[in-house]
Amino acid sequence: MALLPILTYPDPRLHTVAKPVIDFDDALRSFVADMIETMYHANGIGLAATQVNVHKRLVVVDTSETRDQAMVLINPEITWASADKQLGDEGCLSVPGIYDGVERAVAIKVKAQDDHGRWRQIDASGTQAVCIQHEMDHLLGKVFVEYLSPLKRNRIKTKMLKAQREAERA
Numbered sequence: 166m167a168l169l170p171i172l173t174y175p176d177p178r179l180h181t182v183a184k185p186v187i188d189f190d191d192a193l194r195s196f197v198a199d200m201i202e203t204m205y206h207a208n209g210i211g212l213a214a215t216q217v218n219v220h221k222r223l224v225v226v227d228t229s230e231t232r233d234q235a236m237v238l239i240n241p242e243i244t245w246a247s248a249d250k251q252l253g254d255e256g257c258l259s260v261p262g263i264y265d266g267v268e269r270a271v272a273i274k275v276k277a278q279d280d281h282g283r284w285r286q287i288d289a290s291g292t293q294a295v296c297i298q299h300e301m302d303h304l305l306g307k308v309f310v311e312y313l314s315p316l317k318r319n320r321i322k323t324k325m326l327k328a329q330r331e332a333e334r335a
Contacts, residue, residue, distance in 0.1 A: 166195075169203045169217040173329065174260045175322045180306040183215055183222045186239045189282035197280045200225045201235045209258045211296040213303030216259050224300035228293045236287070238277035241301055244286070246270035255299055255309045263321055267312045269295045 172179050186193065196219065204212040204225055214223040227235040249271045256264045272290040275297055279285065289297050299309055310318050 166198050166202045168206055169199050171203065171207060171212075171216050171258050172218055174257075174308050174310060174325050176259075178218055179215060179259055179303070179308050181215060181220045182306045183213075183220045183304040186221050186223055186278070189239075189278070189280065194280045197223070197225065197237050201227075201237075204235070204258075205232060207258050210292070211300040212258060213300045215303040215306070222304050224297070224304065226293065226296050226300060228296050237280050238275065238287070238297065238300075239280065239282075241275050241277035241297070241304075243273050243298070243301065244276050245274040247272040251295075253295060255295070257299070257309050259303075259308060260310060260321065260325065263310070263324075265310070265313055265317065267299075267309050269298050273297065 200212055200214065200217065200223070203217065204210075204227065210228050211224060211226040214221045222240045224238045224241065225235055226238065227233075247270045250268045251271045252266045252268045254264045255267045271294060272288070273294045275287045275289060276284060277287065302309065310321050313321070
């Protein structure tokens with residue numbers, strides 16, 4: 166297994182729309198293992214393939230207390246979302262150190278494939294539902310800061326670019 170480099174906002178590659186996964190082979194399973202390792206290493210609860218510059222419809226999520234129940238969602242589709250919404254602070258491995266409020270459905274049903282291509286349905290609520298919605302946004306080329314006002318978004322972009330410049334100088 167290998168740690169994968171995570172793209173940081175405002176990298177334009179984060180806005181690439183992911184394509185469906187077609188081949189469910191050993192290479193895919195190896196990539197999924199690398200994504201899970203990368204998510205855990207970065208102390209995240211979710212990671213989309215887009216964030217590691219692989220533009221396939223694949224996310225990994227683990228919102229468990231024990232951090233050992235990674236869920237793989239390939240070609241995910243939300244089939245139902247509750248009318249009830251909740252505003253909650255979100256962060257993102259591609260926007261390190263930034264947290265802000267985003268409104269999301271409190272419960273969802275998701276149809277997705279596992280790393281062998283088998284379809285299943287997941288009923289998610291609370292943090293898990295929020296995390297899945299957040300990661301699925303990445304597959305559409307959307308980063309959570311795009312839900313924020315243009316002023317907040319520009320401040321975050323400026324802060325991230327400054328941090329990148331400082332890191333390059335170090």
